[in-house]
Amino acid sequence: MGTDEAVLAYGGGWLDRAGELRTDPERIAALLADPASTLLPLWRDRCLVAGDVPVRLSGERAAGALAVADETVFLGMDEGSAVFAVDLSGLPEAAAVEVAGAGAAVDVRALVGRLDPAGAAVQAYARGLLHWHRQQRFCGTCGASTVARGGGHVRSCARADCGRLLFPRIEPAVIVLVEAPGAPDRCLLARHAGAPEGAYSTLAGFVEVGESLEDAVRREMAEEAGVTVTDLAYVGSQAWPFPAGLMVGFRATAASEQVRVDGEELLEARWFTRDELRERAAAGRPLGRADSIDHHLLRSWLAAGA
Numbered sequence: 001m002g003t004d005e006a007v008l009a010y011g012g013g014w015l016d017r018a019g020e021l022r023t024d025p026e027r028i029a030a031l032l033a034d035p036a037s038t039l040l041p042l043w044r045d046r047c048l049v050a051g052d053v054p055v056r057l058s059g060e061r062a063a064g065a066l067a068v069a070d071e072t073v074f075l076g077m078d079e080g081s082a083v084f085a086v087d088l089s090g091l092p093e094a095a096a097v098e099v100a101g102a103g104a105a106v107d108v109r110a111l112v113g114r115l116d117p118a119g120a121a122v123q124a125y126a127r128g129l130l131h132w133h134r135q136q137r138f139c140g141t142c143g144a145s146t147v148a149r150g151g152g153h154v155r156s157c158a159r160a161d162c163g164r165l166l167f168p169r170i171e172p173a174v175i176v177l178v179e180a181p182g183a184p185d186r187c188l189l190a191r192h193a194g195a196p197e198g199a200y201s202t203l204a205g206f207v208e209v210g211e212s213l214e215d216a217v218r219r220e221m222a223e224e225a226g227v228t229v230t231d232l233a234y235v236g237s238q239a240w241p242f243p244a245g246l247m248v249g250f251r252a253t254a255a256s257e258q259v260r261v262d263g264e265e266l267l268e269a270r271w272f273t274r275d276e277l278r279e280r281a282a283a284g285r286p287l288g289r290a291d292s293i294d295h296h297l298l299r300s301w302l303a304a305g306a
């Protein structure tokens with residue numbers, strides 16, 4: 001996808017995840033004590049900000065946060081300095097804000113337009129990983145407590161005769177821009193249950209167990225819109241750790257123009273020409289959320305035609 005990748009929020013991989021350090025607890029401890037290291041404090045899926053800027057802690061402030069944190073995870077190396085995330089969710093909100101020397105706790109998605117891409121990506125990464133820790137405190141096999149290991153990238157059951165390992169879980173979903181089979185060029189957009197009147201977006205759905213991504217595309221398009229699709233082409237993917245998603249974008253072509261929505265998930269689906277989409281955008285109807293791959297799929301489809 002080349003340079004288009006840079007436009008997708010929450011991705012880009014600027015941080016060196018330094019996976020080889022995760023299995024070296026002494027090195028991780030030394031990095032935690034290193035004054036050059038920084039900590040991103042989070043409180044229950046929210047980042048702690050001063051003004052619009054997520055705070056990064058070091059020195060005494062970092063030591064104060066570590067002393068009261070529920071969990072500390074190693075995110076990686078940023079130009080030679082370690083970056084950790086600390087979870088202050090066990091504190092009341094006001095106490096977490098105060099410990100971090102912040103002004104407020106806000107969702108990263110509310111900030112994304114004001115953060116640089118690397119800043120948004122690291123906040124989303126921290127949010128997703130800490131969320132996972134809070135959901136995996138007990139072993140699903142024996143019910144005993146679990147403890148974080150590997151710099152916070154695995155949890156293990158504390159019961160010696162079980163020892164089950166739990167890894168961060170990612171839930172993939174496919175999102176598809178479906179094109180009409182004949183001229184003029186049109187794409188299929190749907191109005192989802194719960195969406196505001198007149199808000200249309202591309203079709204999407206979760207990948208199920210035992211399915212390939214392609215299987216999921218074919219099943220979801222058939223179930224939701226009654227459309228048989230061919231000529232699937234991968235477009236790109238987007239990290240979506242809200243809380244654990246990975247959005248995998250495709251284009252596909254419908255075998256026929258007939259559409260039949262299920263009336264539950266989708267209330268309506270119809271074909272739009274590029275001119276119609278441009279008119280809608282000009283009239284102030286945004287083409288998906290600016291930080292979403294939905295928006296990217298639509299923008300790139302518009303750009304591909306006159």
Ligand SMILES: [Zn+2]
Pocket residue numbers: 139140141142143144157158159162163164
């Ligand atoms: Zn267990």
